[in-house]
Amino acid sequence: MKEIVRIVIAMLVWLAVFSALYGLEGVGCAAGWHRIPVNGATLFQAAMTIAFFVALLILVAVLVALRAPRFRSASPFVAHISIVLAVAALIAGAWTLFPALALSHCA
Amino acid sequence: MNALARHRALSRIWSSEPGWRGVISTVNHSDIGRMFLLVATLFFLIGGVLAMLIRTQLATPHSAFVAPAIYDQIFTMHGTVMMFLFAIPLFEGAAVYLLPKLLGTRDLAYPRLSAYGFWCYVFGGLMLVFAMLAGLAPDSGWFMYPPLSSSAHSPGVNADFWLIGVTFVEVSAIAAAVEICVSILKFRAPGMSLDLMPIFAWYALVTALMILMGFPPLILGSILLELERAFGFPFFESALGGSPLLWQHLFWLFGHPEVYIIFLPAAGVISTVLPVMARTRLLGYRWIVAAAVALAFLSFGLWVHHMFATGIPHMGLAFFSAASTLVAVPTGIQIFAWLGTLWKGQPRLTLPMLYIIGFFFTFVIGGLTGVMVAIVPFDWQAHDTAFVTAHLHYVLFGGFVFPMLAGLYYWLPQFTGRKRFFRIGEMAFWLIFLGFNGAFLAMHWVGLLGQRRRIAWYPEDAGWTEINLMSSISAFIMAIGVAMVVFDIALHALLAIRGSRNPWGAGTLEWAMPTPPAAYNFASIPIVGDREPLAKDPALANKIARGEYFLGAPRGDLRETLTVDAASGRPEALVIFPGNSTLPIALAAATGAAFLGALIRVYWVIPLALLFVVGLSLRWGWSQRQATHSGLQNVGRATLLPQAIETDRSPGWWGSVFLLGADTVLYGSLFFGYAFLWTVGPNWPPPQWLSLSILELALGLIGAAAAAVGLQAAARAVSRGSPPSLGVLLALTGVAITIAALAMTLTRAGQLTDYAYGATIFVMIAYALIHAAIAAIMTSSLAYRTWRGGAARPRTSNVNIVRLWTDYAAFVAATSLIATQFSSYLT
Numbered sequence: 001m002k003e004i005v006r007i008v009i010a011m012l013v014w015l016a017v018f019s020a021l022y023g024l025e026g027v028g029c030a031a032g033w034h035r036i037p038v039n040g041a042t043l044f045q046a047a048m049t050i051a052f053f054v055a056l057l058i059l060v061a062v063l064v065a066l067r068a069p070r071f072r073s074a075s076p077f078v079a080h081i082s083i084v085l086a087v088a089a090l091i092a093g094a095w096t097l098f099p100a101l102a103l104s105h106c107a
Numbered sequence: 108m109n110a111l112a113r114h115r116a117l118s119r120i121w122s123s124e125p126g127w128r129g130v131i132s133t134v135n136h137s138d139i140g141r142m143f144l145l146v147a148t149l150f151f152l153i154g155g156v157l158a159m160l161i162r163t164q165l166a167t168p169h170s171a172f173v174a175p176a177i178y179d180q181i182f183t184m185h186g187t188v189m190m191f192l193f194a195i196p197l198f199e200g201a202a203v204y205l206l207p208k209l210l211g212t213r214d215l216a217y218p219r220l221s222a223y224g225f226w227c228y229v230f231g232g233l234m235l236v237f238a239m240l241a242g243l244a245p246d247s248g249w250f251m252y253p254p255l256s257s258s259a260h261s262p263g264v265n266a267d268f269w270l271i272g273v274t275f276v277e278v279s280a281i282a283a284a285v286e287i288c289v290s291i292l293k294f295r296a297p298g299m300s301l302d303l304m305p306i307f308a309w310y311a312l313v314t315a316l317m318i319l320m321g322f323p324p325l326i327l328g329s330i331l332l333e334l335e336r337a338f339g340f341p342f343f344e345s346a347l348g349g350s351p352l353l354w355q356h357l358f359w360l361f362g363h364p365e366v367y368i369i370f371l372p373a374a375g376v377i378s379t380v381l382p383v384m385a386r387t388r389l390l391g392y393r394w395i396v397a398a399a400v401a402l403a404f405l406s407f408g409l410w411v412h413h414m415f416a417t418g419i420p421h422m423g424l425a426f427f428s429a430a431s432t433l434v435a436v437p438t439g440i441q442i443f444a445w446l447g448t449l450w451k452g453q454p455r456l457t458l459p460m461l462y463i464i465g466f467f468f469t470f471v472i473g474g475l476t477g478v479m480v481a482i483v484p485f486d487w488q489a490h491d492t493a494f495v496t497a498h499l500h501y502v503l504f505g506g507f508v509f510p511m512l513a514g515l516y517y518w519l520p521q522f523t524g525r526k527r528f529f530r531i532g533e534m535a536f537w538l539i540f541l542g543f544n545g546a547f548l549a550m551h552w553v554g555l556l557g558q559r560r561r562i563a564w565y566p567e568d569a570g571w572t573e574i575n576l577m578s579s580i581s582a583f584i585m586a587i588g589v590a591m592v593v594f595d596i597a598l599h600a601l602l603a604i605r606g607s608r609n610p611w612g613a614g615t616l617e618w619a620m621p622t623p624p625a626a627y628n629f630a631s632i633p634i635v636g637d638r639e640p641l642a643k644d645p646a647l648a649n650k651i652a653r654g655e656y657f658l659g660a661p662r663g664d665l666r667e668t669l670t671v672d673a674a675s676g677r678p679e680a681l682v683i684f685p686g687n688s689t690l691p692i693a694l695a696a697a698t699g700a701a702f703l704g705a706l707i708r709v710y711w712v713i714p715l716a717l718l719f720v721v722g723l724s725l726r727w728g729w730s731q732r733q734a735t736h737s738g739l740q741n742v743g744r745a746t747l748l749p750q751a752i753e754t755d756r757s758p759g760w761w762g763s764v765f766l767l768g769a770d771t772v773l774y775g776s777l778f779f780g781y782a783f784l785w786t787v788g789p790n791w792p793p794p795q796w797l798s799l800s801i802l803e804l805a806l807g808l809i810g811a812a813a814a815a816v817g818l819q820a821a822a823r824a825v826s827r828g829s830p831p832s833l834g835v836l837l838a839l840t841g842v843a844i845t846i847a848a849l850a851m852t853l854t855r856a857g858q859l860t861d862y863a864y865g866a867t868i869f870v871m872i873a874y875a876l877i878h879a880a881i882a883a884i885m886t887s888s889l890a891y892r893t894w895r896g897g898a899a900r901p902r903t904s905n906v907n908i909v910r911l912w913t914d915y916a917a918f919v920a921a922t923s924l925i926a927t928q929f930s931s932y933l934t
């Protein structure tokens with residue numbers, strides 16, 4: 001069972017941060033954050049930018065953890081798949097969440 | 108004991124009853140699998156006839172064939188039948204039939220559950236067939252968008268048939284998914300570690316996990332929409348604080364993963380068949396497993412691409428557009444792995460190979476048009492046109508029907524033990540392939556010319572007439588091809604001559620048995636040390652038959668197999684399966700009665716039926732078979748193993764874990780709905796909030812904690828060997844207090860038809876209440892066992908299962924109370 005967790009965890013975390021940013025966008029737009037100025041930008045832009053980097057940081061942490069001796073699988077097969085998927089999750093995070101930097105408005 | 112005597116003894120133990128009784132009482136996976144495949148094929152033919160009706164209607168402008176009201180029913184039922192009654196059940200049937208044979212074991216984890224799932228499917232399917240024959244079929248499209256499907260715009264019973272019938276069928280999908288997960292993880296041949304599993308098992312595992320994650324949102328959506336239709340709870344009504352977009356979210360949270368739930372098993376078939384046809388091994392096994400897992404998860408981040416035209420903010424669209432383009436990558440990895448396998452091997456152009464080539468051609472086109480509609484501006488143009496229907500058929504037909512036909516012809520000799528003799532299949536392939544492409548290439552074209560989907564009539568001067576006619580003629584050519592396949596298979600099953608055991612020279616275990624397979628699959632359970640055990644040791648089949656491996660000595664009338672450690676494949680325990688039983692069909696009938704009561708709105712039937720469900724379930728749980736003596740059992744090869752039900756984590760515990768996983772997704776979706784209406788829904792806040800009641804909250808939390816602590820104590824007592832009376836008593840009291848607290852909150856949910864807020868609170872608390880009731884029933888049964896003592900006394904495995912369910916109920920009670928009681932403070 002632990003091996004299955006190692007295999008699915010990275011993509012599961014991607015799904016969680018992806019949903020979280022999508023949810024944050026919904027909440028931010030509903031609460032009118034895009035109308036609150038912060039340092040030349042808006043609160044909404046600030047929140048989405050920070051969230052983007054936090055999300056990537058989490059995905060990097062998962063990758064590092066899966067490579068660390070403490071969490072790494074003893075089976076080379078599972079270790080390989082789990083690390084490939086952690087890299088994939090990181091790339092997926094950067095690619096799918098990139099709009100958080102580029103398009104932070106509520107139209 | 109020689110091989111023949113062993114075969115006779117095992118056949119007597121494992122066989123189903125003779126005649127028609129065998130049909131209703133069999134729990135054998137080969138029987139159930141064959142029945143699943145047969146019924147799913149029948150539904151494919153029904154869906155196909157409906158497709159021909161569609162194409163007949165569209166062949167000419169202003170067709171006089173049927174009126175729009177009937178046409179609406181036809182295309183809705185075509186989509187519904189194909190998705191819910193054909194594609195998913197066909198996967199389930201293939202998995203149920205094949206998995207134990209591929210994994211080197213004698214049956215699936217829960218034989219009676221397979222039968223229960225099958226009968227739920229049949230009864231649910233019959234409901235929909237009845238609706239169609241009575242002219243009352245659903246008619247709001249296969250995705251049932253409200254407000255079109257709400258009672259104001261669909262007053263009749265039509266939409267209810269969809270909501271209730273499909274949900275009933277989904278019960279069977281969930282049952283099958285739980286079964287598949289546990290079987291793959293625990294019921295394998297000794298030595299088969301995760302990296303030695305046949306690739307189809309990986310795909311089936313990923314697919315089953317996706318069903319557990321993907322179906323609950325739709326089940327929830329259907330329940331909510333049915334509550335709206337039947338009682339006026341306004342979840343999807345904007346004026347009353349609901350939102351029709353909530354349905355779209357819940358539906359596509361299911362609907363997009365569904366597409367991959369359909370594609371992945373087909374990819375599993377290709378990954379199995381293609382290397383054999385190329386006389387080599389699969390290239391990039393590890394990459395394929397990783398790609399399948401990545402695909403599964405990515406597909407849960409795509410659902411909004413079906414809602415690009417609903418006015419969602421641009422950033423949200425961009426997220427989902429990016430994710431939608433990304434799925435092409437893992438799909439591409441698989442395709443390149445297959446091409447590499449072909450390159451490496453020496454392909455032979457057999458009939459299965461022909462269908463695989465058909466798959467490549469069609470699926471790649473479908474994938475490319477998929478990337479096109481993933482781009483938002485393009486989708487705004489193509490949305491709801493025939494271009495989209497053409498795209499989805501390239502993916503579904505190309506990505507599912509072609510591979511499944513390849514699989515059909517590949518495993519046919521395994522099924523029947525006969526040699527392919529008639530050569531109708533090749534001609535059928537060409538008719539299907541050319542017919543399909545003619546029909547749907549044309550639909551891309553009219554779609555780009557502006558023809559909308561789901562229209563019964565179109566104007567003569569639109570310039571679509573010739574294209575549609577061509578499409579319809581091609582569709583009929585394809586239909587002739589499908590009919591020829593059916594004819595070919597029927598001839599084969601009845602007339603073809605007996606063939607050799609492993610005609611393709613395959614290396615997986617399903618070919619290491621006499622064909623057609625015996626009910627017990629393996630006379631002794633082999634030890635596996637290679638991904639293709641049969642290729643490594645061609646004498647394996649004989650050694651298995653001679654009983655050289657595990658469980659080669661039949662005992663009494665016990666149906667025995669082994670469980671293994673999920674990761675390493677080390678043998679762990681001896682499982683004794685239940686025998687033939689009519690309990691599954693009875694339980695399915697009782698479940699069906701509850702659904703029927705909801706459908707015909709005779710609500711007193713529901714509690715009555717549920718009473719039967721509970722009673723039969725308790726009987727089910729109590730009638731576990733076990734060995735004549737407890738303690739370690741001799742499983743052959745000088746190995747002693749405990750019985751599975753005497754271990755801490757019995758198969759029932761594993762099944763509960765997966766089922767509760769699906770349940771958690773349903774609960775999460777409910778929270779999503781609550782948050783969605785709150786933030787995005789129009790007409791929020793509600794006129795009145797639920798006020799905070801410290802009493803209800805405190806009682807609920809204390810009760811939940813007591814239930815959890817009580818069972819923890821009970822588990823500790825049982826593992827010490829003493830009766831768990833005190834813990835069980837504490838748990839029962841805790842559950843009772845929780846139920847009281849939840850009931851008090853429920854009565855304060857307010858006027859449920861006035862506003863979506865109150866209705867949502869009601870559903871959340873009711874959900875918690877139902878789980879508390881389940882916990883109460885299970886804890887009571889534990890109490891009864893404790894009180895009876897002796898042989899009935901609870902074991903660790905019993906307590907652990909009850910603990911899982913009760914802990915979950917406690918968690919749900921606590922979170923739902925907190926989320927609702929504090930809502931007035933959260934504004």
Ligand code: HEM
Nearest residue numbers: 155158161182183186189194248249496503560561562582
């Ligand atoms: C046997 C060959 C098939 C033909 C000729 C065919 C034809 C069609 C046509 C013409 C439509 C469009 C109806 C309209 O927009 O008015 C349609 C819709 C659809 N088809 Fe098929 N189809 C076939 C097989 C399948 C299969 C195998 C699946 C799924 C596994 C499938 C799933 C669907 C779905 C989901 C819809 C959408 C229904 C809706 O709009 O509510 N079809 N089909």
Ligand SMILES: [Cu+2]
Nearest residue numbers: 363409412413
């Ligand atoms: Cu989709």
